[in-house]
Amino acid sequence: VGGTANGGRFDAIDTRSICLLRETLARHSGLADFAFAMQGLGSGALTLHGTPEQRQRYLTKVAAGEAIPAFALSEPGSGSDVAAMACAARAEGEHYVLDGEKTWISNGGIADFYVVFARTGEAPGARGLSAFIVEAATPGFEVAERIETIAPHPLALLRFTNCRIPRENLVGAPGQGFKVAMQALDIFRTSVAAAALGFARRALDEALRRATQRKMFGQTLADFQITQAKLAQMATGIDASALLTYRAAWLRDQGRSVTREAAMAKMTATETAQQVIDGAVQIWGGLGVVSGHPVEKLYREIRALRIYEGATEVQQLIIARQTLAAHEQASGA
Numbered sequence: 001v002g003g004t005a006n007g008g009r010f011d012a013i014d015t016r017s018i019c020l021l022r023e024t025l026a027r028h029s030g031l032a033d034f035a036f037a038m039q040g041l042g043s044g045a046l047t048l049h050g051t052p053e054q055r056q057r058y059l060t061k062v063a064a065g066e067a068i069p070a071f072a073l074s075e076p077g078s079g080s081d082v083a084a085m086a087c088a089a090r091a092e093g094e095h096y097v098l099d100g101e102k103t104w105i106s107n108g109g110i111a112d113f114y115v116v117f118a119r120t121g122e123a124p125g126a127r128g129l130s131a132f133i134v135e136a137a138t139p140g141f142e143v144a145e146r147i148e149t150i151a152p153h154p155l156a157l158l159r160f161t162n163c164r165i166p167r168e169n170l171v172g173a174p175g176q177g178f179k180v181a182m183q184a185l186d187i188f189r190t191s192v193a194a195a196a197l198g199f200a201r202r203a204l205d206e207a208l209r210r211a212t213q214r215k216m217f218g219q220t221l222a223d224f225q226i227t228q229a230k231l232a233q234m235a236t237g238i239d240a241s242a243l244l245t246y247r248a249a250w251l252r253d254q255g256r257s258v259t260r261e262a263a264m265a266k267m268t269a270t271e272t273a274q275q276v277i278d279g280a281v282q283i284w285g286g287l288g289v290v291s292g293h294p295v296e297k298l299y300r301e302i303r304a305l306r307i308y309e310g311a312t313e314v315q316q317l318i319i320a321r322q323t324l325a326a327h328e329q330a331s332g333a
Contacts, residue, residue, distance in 0.1 A: 013047055015187050015249040019194035026198025030301035033195050034153050037188065038106040042069025045115045045131060045184045049172040054133065058113060070111035072102040072134075072158060073181055079104070080314040082117075082178060083125040087160065089118035089132060094167050096120075096132060098160040101144070104308070108156025109143040112136050115171060115180075116160070122175030129177030133169040140164060151300040182259070187252060189262040189309050193245040193269035199302050200238050200273035203280040206295050207234065210284050221283065230283070234276045241269035260322035267315035270306045277302050 018040065025033035043062045046054055046069075061067035078084035087100025098118055105114070113135045120130040134141055140163030147155040172180045211222040211231065221227045248261035280295045281288035288295045306312050 013044060013187060015190060015252040016246065018187065018191050019245060019249045022191045023194040023198040023201070026195040027202045028198075030151065030199070030297065031153075033198065034106070037191060037195065038071070039069055040191070041071040041184060041188045042107070042111070042113075042115050044187060045071065045171060045180050046133075048183050049131070049176070049180045051168075053168070054171065058133065061112075067112040068107055068110055070105055070107035070114045071184070072105045072108075072114045072116040074102060074104045076101055076103050076157075080310060082129070082181065085117065085119050085129060087116070087118045089120050089130060091120075091167075092164075095164045096167060096170065098132065098134065098140070098163040098165065100160055102158040102160075103156075104147065105156050105158055106308075107154055108158055109146055110154050114158070116158075117177045117181055120174055120177075126178040127175060129181075130174050131171035131177040131180040132165055133171060134160070134163065134165055138163055138165060149304065151297075151304060153304075185309055186258055186262050189266045190245060190248040190252065190258065192305055192309050193241065193248070193262075193265035196266075196269040196273035196302065196305050197238065197241050197245055199298050199305075200234075200241065200269075200276040203273070203277040203295060203298050204231075204234050204238060206298075207231065207276075207280040207283045210280075227283065230279050234279055237272040237276060241265070241272045244268050260319055263310070263315040263318040263322075266310065267312050267319070270302070271312060273302050274306060 022033055022037060025036055039062060043059055046059055050059070058067065058069070062069055073082065075085060075087060077086055087098065087102060089096045089098045098116065100118065102116065113133055116132050116134045117129055118132065119128055122128050122130075140161050142159050142161070143156045144159040145157040147157065149155060171177075208222075208231065211227050212220055214221045222231070244261070244265040248258045248265040251261055252258045277295065277298045281299055284293070284295055287293055288299075290296060310318070
């Protein structure tokens with residue numbers, strides 16, 4: 001992410017490559033996947049909308065492993081409802097001044113710079129938001145609270161108090177923050193589906209290992225039809241998720257809008273992965289809930305994916321609205 005001129009692997013964001021990488025990382029290490037994804041979301045916004053100077057200054061360091069980015073969108077009073085954002089930025093001469101809070105920010109407290117979204121008032125609702133780069137050392141910026149979750153990751157509440165940043169730190173045009181955020185999320189929402197796919201594949205691996213080795217009543221668990229039915233559901237769900245995920249990734253790489261397809265992929269893959277992992281825990285029995293066991297770790301890791309970058313219920317709303325809009329357009333309504 002970032003372009004070859006800034007140390008990246010590709011000249012443009014390649015969604016399929018991002019998905020393949022996340023799927024592979026998640027299959028082997030949830031922490032490695034998380035670390036990759038969170039730097040990708042922050043740098044992705046700059047790849048899509050940053051100026052050449054911004055990309056050179058920040059993305060080159062990210063590609064070299066010398067800087068960690070973060071993406072600061074959610075607030076205490078507005079998570080999925082981005083239009084209700086309260087964090088504000090006002091123009092003062094050659095600076096913008098930010099005031100407000102952001103929460104559930106991945107890489108919070110360890111990032112070197114943040115892509116922060118704030119209300120600048122060009123229009124009501126989502127049309128009045130802008131995006132800014134805020135360096136961690138900027139006066140008026142603080143990590144107000146570190147947030148502990150069931151799958152330990154660096155999350156934090158950020159606070160901006162009379163935080164002055166130069167005008168050249170504006171990402172994209174004033175009032176285009178919602179566009180910056182949604183285009184980045186369309187890419188990484190699809191990649192969340194890929195990560196869930198990786199978790200699910202690992203869970204199926206573990207379930208198969210247990211089912212073919214565990215003996216009960218003179219036969220293996222895999223010999224029981226009830227186990228076979230469970231394994232069949234797991235395998236089918238994984239393949240269906242993969243098809244939706246890589247369809248969305250392929251369409252995005254063709255330059256198509258994928259808001260609906262990305263939502264379908266994320267909803268299906270994360271919900272399916274939760275079911276597959278739960279099934280793997282069940283096949284492992286008591287060992288499946290022992291702290292540190294692979295399926296126990298997967299059980300904790302997958303839960304957040306059904307929430308962050310748009311909860312399942314939000315994906316359902318997106319899919320329904322897009323489907324209704326397409327129907328109305330087709331019927332001439």
